[in-house]
Amino acid sequence: MPSYFTSSPGKVILFGEHAVVYGKVATAGSLGLRSYALIQTREDKKIEVNLPDVQLARSWNINDVPRQARWEGYPYPPQSMNTDLLAQLTKFVDLGSQTNRSQAAIALLYLHSFLTTDETLVRGYDFVVRSNLPVGAGLGSSASYSVCVATALLQLNGYLSAGKGLDVAAQRDLVNQWAFQAEKVIHGNPSGIDNTVSTLGGAVMFRKGEKIEPLPGFQSLRFLLTNTRVPRETQVQVANVRKLHDKFPTVVNPMLDAINEISNSCKDIFSQDGLDRAHLLARFGELVDVNHGLLAALGVSHPSLEKVREISSKLGLKSKLTGAGGGGCALTLIRDDVSSETVVVVKQLLEAEGFQCMETSVGGPGAGILTLTHPTTIAEFLAHEKSYFEATQNWAYFV
Amino acid sequence: MPSYFTSSPGKVILFGEHAVVYGKVATAGSLGLRSYALIQTREDKKIEVNLPDVQLARSWNINDVPRQARWEGYPYPPQSMNTDLLAQLTKFVDLGSQTNRSQAAIALLYLHSFLTTDETLVRGYDFVVRSNLPVGAGLGSSASYSVCVATALLQLNGYLSAGKGLDVAAQRDLVNQWAFQAEKVIHGNPSGIDNTVSTLGGAVMFRKGEKIEPLPGFQSLRFLLTNTRVPRETQVQVANVRKLHDKFPTVVNPMLDAINEISNSCKDIFSQDGLDRAHLLARFGELVDVNHGLLAALGVSHPSLEKVREISSKLGLKSKLTGAGGGGCALTLIRDDVSSETVVVVKQLLEAEGFQCMETSVGGPGAGILTLTHPTTIAEFLAHEKSYFEATQNWAYFV
16 A cells, blocks of 8 residues: 655745846745655545645545546646646535635646546545645745645656656656646746746756756755745735836846846855855855845835844844745845854844744755655644654655 | 125935946035135234134134245146145144144145235135034035135135136136145045035036036935934945955946946936926935945945934835945935924934934035125124024025
8 A cells, every 4th residue: 555755845036036027047945844745545436635734624536536538748747738627626626716725626636637547546545735834925835735746646656666767857857847737726827936946956046938957066055034924915016126127227127137146146156166165155145135135125125024134134144035025034044153042042033023933944855755664644644743754864855 | 804604515425325436427416504604804914713613713823824826727726736835734733634623724724825815915814614514424524614715715815706707607616626625635535526516516427537517407305314423434335345346246236337327317307307396206215215225235234224214214205325334324305295294203213213313405506605794703603503694695606
């Protein structure tokens, strides 16, 4: 009775938010906060789904779920979305169409309907996901979910087994492409950055309309991630930058060029021979400072984000907003020489402002699979401390 | 017994500080805070000098002060400084060489030694200056003093009289050139911006090594000027920007380009047909915001300056640091529609932080002369309320 954990990280934008809208290069990295899934076969032809983060616990007869015939290019996904199937699934799950809960269920069943083999169909399966990622904070929680779904269904149905003859890069690509399908179900028109970072791990550089490239030589970095709890207003911020750009194009265009060159300078730092870790972190911190300053100059900061900067800079730490700004999250770089006492003090000061702080890293591994030697139960999976999954050593990653 | 007041404004940088070091355009304007001088002949062949702002009160026999022979180009100043004369004067005033007091006295006597005519020599004169400008705050207090000195000595000795046949532009040029000589005495290697703004008034655009040009169509603007009382560290800030530039030239150069274009956009605003005053002020405020953001991104802000921004932005007002940063002063634009109550509240909040606030304007007139119908005394001049000079209506400006 096959039983697997799958795991995948969230993402943060390191450099280049907003400028990316204008065709500039941006840099994103995988976040130490991850989602974890359990998938295992059952013997009663049911799909038992439990997604506590969106309060979904449902069971379906597996043969009731609409299925897809094979397509050209199988097992890689078709070029275009099957909107008929989406409509059928929306009706089938009957949870409305705009809720996180409904979108999570439809994304799962959309992939299920393409990927489930006859062997799985006669048995059924459990599917459970829990996440350390806050939902709706711009940290790629939906992509992390999508990658967990894709990895789990591909693994359970044997697409990633040695017998299929795919090398690691091809397996990774297969996971990423299906995760992108799930993201399309959830978001309509995603950029593909979030699922790619979640699948690959590490850090990537990307530019609108171009291939997403891993950032060579990237080293994992420690960060304090602060959620200001001020709601992001992505569309409002993007529109405000557009207005400023249209009013003062000769001023704003070189600012966007400067942001572009921050990503390129970041790449240079990691590929620079002989730059020791301490100097690398100092340089990286300077880029953090400059990029935040440019974003603030574009008008997308917020008093809460400036408060994070004020508090962390008093203790010698560099912070920037990450994502659209106007609220949302800030990243504070924790250099290797920063004492644990300093981190405790910064966290306390930030939490005293009502912010939520998480110590985490950027640049860790992407999607992973853990093959369980004997099956577990949904209740057991849900009962584990969050640290349990991280402490487990036997994860296989697509590297 | 001829008796005159002279008057000249301080200056603020509106846009372009730091970028100007890299050959970019900057914008400066005359400040509503001014210096006022009294000059009038005596009958005892003494120079009676009183400069309360630098605690100087001295009297010299006029014939004891070293004098200069005429030179080619008279009455415009010689191309190079007379270092022998400077050394003689430094010895003559005997106040050390590095103090404000000594530099003020030497600058006065340097101009005196070139400009005093035989007619003045047989009589002597009083010379008194008082200023509303804080000294050493980056507001051009020394240039304002230098322009007062130049205007006073040129006027007392008849160089500006109708009989000399100089038109207004030539008179203004004469004042500015001599004020620049005084600035050289005080600063060694001044840029010439401060004395030009103080002489011309209004606003100017300038670029290193190029002619300083009046900003056409500039309209006077109200500002709250906040002195954070944190000492400026001009050299440190300039050096820090240089370091950042040298580490990340591809990032910093477009930031400097953006700052360059802020001055050009400011020029566009004032020359744009059909832009009403409310829209003009809104646009100007956006440029204030963006320029401050870019300066902060270059690392030259300071917690005290960010505090000014935080407080003023809560009341909907736009602020930026002015000058080198790292402390010093901030400018807060007071749009025409801002109520006096709002200004009072902002001032109170800023003063509660220990800052010094002055309501003022930018873009007022430059050097002026008031011919007194009967002489006054030094004591009377010093006893006037500061508002006395502004309330007097009969100033003649070089316009």
